[in-house]
Amino acid sequence: MMINSGDVAFILICTMLVFFMTPGLGLFYAGMVRRKNVLNTFMSVFFCCGLATIMWYVVGYSLSFGPDVGGFGIVGNLSNAFFNGVSATEPGPYASTIPGELFAVFQLVFCMVTPAIVVGSLSGRMKFSALFIFVAFWLLLVYYPMAHMVWGQGGLIAKLGAVDFAGGYVIEISSGISGLVACIILGSRKGYGIKSYHPHNIPLFAIGGAILWVGWFAFNGGSALAANGLAVHAVVNTMFASAAAMLSWMSVEMVLYKKVTVMGAITGSIVGLVSITPGAGFVSAGAALIIGGVISPICFFFLTKVKVKFGYDDTLDAFGCHGISGIWGVIATGLFAQSSINPVAQWNGLFYGDTQLFRAQIIALFIAVTYSAVMTGAIMLVLKKVMTIRVSTEAEALGLDISEHSEEGYPAFSGIDQ
Numbered sequence: 001m002m003i004n005s006g007d008v009a010f011i012l013i014c015t016m017l018v019f020f021m022t023p024g025l026g027l028f029y030a031g032m033v034r035r036k037n038v039l040n041t042f043m044s045v046f047f048c049c050g051l052a053t054i055m056w057y058v059v060g061y062s063l064s065f066g067p068d069v070g071g072f073g074i075v076g077n078l079s080n081a082f083f084n085g086v087s088a089t090e091p092g093p094y095a096s097t098i099p100g101e102l103f104a105v106f107q108l109v110f111c112m113v114t115p116a117i118v119v120g121s122l123s124g125r126m127k128f129s130a131l132f133i134f135v136a137f138w139l140l141l142v143y144y145p146m147a148h149m150v151w152g153q154g155g156l157i158a159k160l161g162a163v164d165f166a167g168g169y170v171i172e173i174s175s176g177i178s179g180l181v182a183c184i185i186l187g188s189r190k191g192y193g194i195k196s197y198h199p200h201n202i203p204l205f206a207i208g209g210a211i212l213w214v215g216w217f218a219f220n221g222g223s224a225l226a227a228n229g230l231a232v233h234a235v236v237n238t239m240f241a242s243a244a245a246m247l248s249w250m251s252v253e254m255v256l257y258k259k260v261t262v263m264g265a266i267t268g269s270i271v272g273l274v275s276i277t278p279g280a281g282f283v284s285a286g287a288a289l290i291i292g293g294v295i296s297p298i299c300f301f302f303l304t305k306v307k308v309k310f311g312y313d314d315t316l317d318a319f320g321c322h323g324i325s326g327i328w329g330v331i332a333t334g335l336f337a338q339s340s341i342n343p344v345a346q347w348n349g350l351f352y353g354d355t356q357l358f359r360a361q362i363i364a365l366f367i368a369v370t371y372s373a374v375m376t377g378a379i380m381l382v383l384k385k386v387m388t389i390r391v392s393t394e395a396e397a398l399g400l401d402i403s404e405h406s407e408e409g410y411p412a413f414s415g416i417d418q
Contacts, residue, residue, distance in 0.1 A: 003089070004097035007226045011098050011106055014222030018109040021215035022049055022116050028208025029120050029316050030409075035200040036399025038409040041123050041316075044131055045116040051132070052112040055139055057083055060111060061104045063140075064147035065094065073156030075145045093153060095225040106222060107147070114143055114171045120316030121179030124189050125396050128404045130389035134379060138178065141375045146174045146368065161346050161356060162364035163337065165234065166223040168278025168330040169368040176323020177369050178376040180314060185380040186389065188313035190396055202262055209266035213242060216273045220280040230342060234280040238273060241280075241292030245272025248296035267321065271299045274325035279333035282345050287336035295328050327365065334361030 026045035033041045052060070059081050066076030080086055083104065092100025115135045122131065149157040150170050157169065164170060189197075199205060220238045224231035249268025250260045272292035276283075279291065303320045314320060334357050337349040350358040383389050390396075395403035402408060 002097070003091065003099060004226070007095075007097040007228075008099070008102060010227035010231070011102055011222055011225065014218035015102070015106045015109055017215045017218035018106070018222065019049075019112065021212055021219065022046070022109070022113045024208050024211025024215060025113060025116050026208070027204055028212060029123065031201040031203070031205030031208060032199045032316055033123055034197065034399070035410055036401055037124050038200065038401065039407050040128065040400035040404050041120075043405065044119045044123065044128070047132065048112055048116040048119075048135060051135060052115065052139060053108060055136065056104075056108045056111055060139060060144055061086070061107065063144040064111070065104070065107065065152050068148070068152065068154035071154065073149060073152075073154050073159055076148050076152055094151075097226055103225070106225075107151075110167060110171060110219075111139065111143055111147070114167075114175050115139060117171070117175035117318050117322050118179045118182065121183040121314045121318040122186055123315040124400065125390055126186060127389055127391050128400075130383060130387060133387075134182070134383060134389075137379045137383075138376065141379060142174055142178060142372055143170070145375075146170045146371065149367070149371075150364075157364040157367060160360045160364055162330075162360040163282060163333060163345050163357070164278045164330065164364075165281040165333075165342075166220045166277045168326045168333070169364060172274050172277060172322045172326025172329065173365070173368045174372045176319045176321070176326055177372040179318030180312065180323060181373050181376045182380050183314050183319075184312050185377065185384065188311070189315070190393060192313045193311060199263065206262060206266055209270060213269055213273065216242070216277075220277060224281060230281050233285075233341065236285055237276055237280045237283065237288035240285055240288040241276035242269045242272040244289045244292035245269060245275065245296045248272075248293045249300065252297055252300050267299075268296045271295050271321050271325040274322055275329040275332065278326070278329040279337060281342050282333055282337040283349075284336070284338065284341065287332070291329065291332045291336070294332075295325050298328060299324050327369075330361050330365055334358035 026042040030038045030042040062078050062080035063076050066080045069075050069077050086100045086104050088099050088101040092103050095103045115138055147170050149155045150164050216238055217235050221231045221235040224234055246265050246268040249264050253260045253264045275291050275295040276288055299321055302324050303317055335349045335351050337345045337357055339345050339348055347354040347357040
């Protein structure tokens with residue numbers, strides 16, 4: 001097919017909106033931490049914009065979407081390194097109406113935001129230099145292979161028949177599981193479980209959440225890779241699931257606490273967005289409402305009960321929000337998907353009488369969880385052997401803004417930090 005200018009314009013806009021999600025996530029995370037760590041938290045997200053971009057150009061795109069190595073379906077070769085053979089005027093192998101270079105850059109902004117999710121689990125106690133190295137190796141050893149397995153030609157998970165419209169396995173599960181493993185190996189913040197940690201700026205958190213919500217329409221809608229009915233349907237499902245999850249979270253809070261909170265409502269919308277991501281282009285609007293409505297009580301339970309029970313210090317709840325919601329999302333896709341909505345799904349979901357897709361989703365889930373956990377654990381353990389990855393107790397008490405960056409987010413503030 002020929003390049004379609006409407007599709008090009010649509011994906012260009014989606015690319016810019018999804019890019020904006022990464023600094024939006026930085027604001028979202030920064031509002032949740034203590035005042036003395038606000039700049040370090042934002043920087044820990046924002047630097048991914050630069051590092052992920054350069055690595056994607058050099059090897060990332062090729063390892064993710066290049067021809068498969070050895071028929072194993074795990075990683076691509078280096079034939080497209082430095083964007084070799086990636087055209088700005090001709091379609092590539094993954095989208096027939098937009099240039100190959102546009103597809104590559106659209107996939108870059110997905111790659112960019114994923115490690116930015118992971119770093120939220122490590123906030124408040126990891127040296128920035130160690131975090132930088134961790135993200136570089138995480139992209140090489142976790143993200144690129146996961147993207148190839150799910151979306152690359154000849155990918156292992158794709159060959160199973162499992163589907164992931166916009167990143168349930170590749171982005172949400174990989175980042176959530178990796179955040180959990182990494183935070184356990186890194187260790188908890190000093191005083192965790194004894195003292196209370198309060199968000200220092202809820203309006204900043206709300207602004208970041210709003211940016212994420214808007215960007216998610218491009219995140220899911222753009223994954224149709226064309227300005228067509230499938231993109232419209234993905235946007236509708238994204239809206240419905242996030243709205244249902246917001247109201248569901250508010251309902252849980254009202255039942256338990258007799259009050260609703262801004263943080264709860266926004267968190268609900270975010271877990272709804274995560275949960276619909278893998279199935280946005282495969283399920284009906286009614287199913288999207290169910291998927292979003294169900295996820296909030298599940299995540300609420302993990303954040304308030306499971307996390308407390310096991311004592312892991314997932315600082316900004318990458319696992320509790322992204323990991324758990326992603327897991328529910330890929331399972332729900334196996335329950336509710338319809339081939340009539342998107343023939344990329346070879347079979348209907350379990351609730352429509354077929355078992356093959358559901359089985360494939362569960363096998364793919366096991367692969368994604370195991371691979372992400374093992375590789376992240378290996379990266380963190382090696383880093384702990386060869387360098388100091390935690391800041392000192394004194395630096396942690398002082399705050400990472402000063403100790404790691406020699407900057408202050410609120411230099412005029414003279415009160416007691418939260």
